[in-house]
Amino acid sequence: MGDIYDPQFVKAVFDRCSDRYITFSLICSFGFTERWRKQCVAAMPALPGGGARGYDLMAGTGEVWPHLLKRFDDVGAITAVDISSGMHRRAMERLHAHRAHRIEFIEDDVLASDLPPESADFVISTFGLKTFNPEQHARLAALLARVLKPGGVFSMIEASDPKGWWLRPLYLLHLKVVLPLIERTLLRGAQDFAMIGTYSTNFGNAAEIAAMLRAHGLEVKFTKYFFGCATGVAGRKIAPMVEPSAK
Template identity: 70%
Template sequence: MPQPDIYDPAYVKGVFDRCSGKYIAFSYVCSMGFTERWRKQCVAALDLESTGRFSGYDLMAGTGEAWPHLIEQYANIDRIIAVDISSGMHRHAMDRLHQMRAHKIDFVEDDVLTSKLATGSADFIISNFGLKTFNPTQHEQLAQLVANTLRSGGKFSFIEASDPKGWWLRPLYLFHLKAVLPLVERLFLRGAKDFSMIGQYSTNFGDASDFAEMLRRQGLKAEFRKYFFGCATGVVGSKP
C-alpha cells in the first residue's frame, strides 16, 4: 500500500481536524508549557511600533492561541486575519478565544499557499508552529507569499518546534517526540495517531534556517533565531 504524502493539504487538514478538540491541552502538557512561552516570544519578536494602527495575518493560525498575546502586547492592532486549512481548529478557536475578540479577528479557511492574499495588504505576518507541515518546495511558496503580502516596512515572525542538533539532551528530546507522544496518545487519547504526526513533522522539519534563507532570497530582511537550545527555532524580520 503506498504511503500517504503527509504534506498534501488534504492530509494535513485531516490530521488537524481530527486532533483539534484536544490540541490545546495536548500541546501544552506534552511540551511542559514551552509552546505557550514560545508563542509569547514569537509575538514579542514582531516588535511593532507603539504608534500607528496595524492589521495583519496569523498564518496557519490553528486554535488562535497567539491572538491574546498579540492584542495584549500591541493595543494598536485593529485587525487580525486568521488563515488555516482546518475548520476544526478554528471552531475550537472560536469557542475558546474568538468570541470576546470577534471585532478584531476575521477567519479564512483555506490552504494558505493557494490563498488570494492581497498584495501589500499586511503590516505584519505571524505564524506559530505551522512551518513543519510544509515541505521545502512549499516553504519556497510561503516565502514568496510573505514577500508579496507585506507592505514596505511590514514585519514578520515565525516559530516552529525543531530538531536541536548539537544539544547534549537531543536524544532525550527526540525520544519524547517519537516515543512518549505516541504513547500518551495511545493510552489516553485513543486517537488516529494524529498527535504522533506532530513529532514526525517536527523532526522532518529540522530548523528554520533554510526558511530564513528563502525569505532573504525574496528580498526580505530575515534573522534566524534559536529558542531553548534549538528545541524551537524562528525567523523574524521585515520588508525594506
C-alpha cells in the same frame, strides 16, 4: 500513509485532533509552546503605526492572539488563515469569543490563497511551518514577500530538531515515543498527535526558510530557542528609499 504534506492530509489530521489540541499541546510540551508563542511575538519588530492589520498564517487555535494583542493593543484586525476549520471553530468557542470583532477567518490552504499584494502590516505564524516541505517553504517565502506592505514586519516560530544539543536523544524520545504512547493509552486517537513529532524532526529548523526570505529581499533574523528545540525568523520588508525631490 499518503503524502503527509498534501494539504488535504494536513487538514484531516488537524480537523480530527482539534477538540483536544490545546490541552495536549500545552501539557505535552511542558508549557514551552505557550512560552515560545510569547517569544515569537516579542521578536517581531515594532508595528508601523496604529490600527495595523495583518495575517496569522496556519493560525490553528489562535493561541498567539492574546500575546499579540497585549503587546500591540492598537492592532486593528487579524485575519486568521488556516486549512482546518475545526481548529478555528474550537478556538473561537473556547478562547476568543470576546475578540471575534477583531478576528476574521479564511479557511484555505495558505499557499493556494489569494491574499492581496501589500495588504499586511504584519504576518505572524506559530507552529505551522513544519507542515510544509522545502518546496512549499519556498512558496511561503514568496507569499510573505508579496503580501507584506513596504515596512511591514513578520515573525514565525516552529518546534525544531536541536542537533548538537547533548539532550537531543531525550527530546527525540519524547517526540517519537512518549507522545504516541500518550495518545494511544490516554486519548485513543488515530495517531494524529504523533504526527507532530514526525513533522518536527523532518522540519529540522528555520535556517533554510530564513535564507529563502532573504532571497526575496526581506530583512531577517534567525533565532534559536531553548537549545534549538524551537527556531524562529523575524524581520521586515524594507521600504524603498525615497529620492529627494530636485529643487
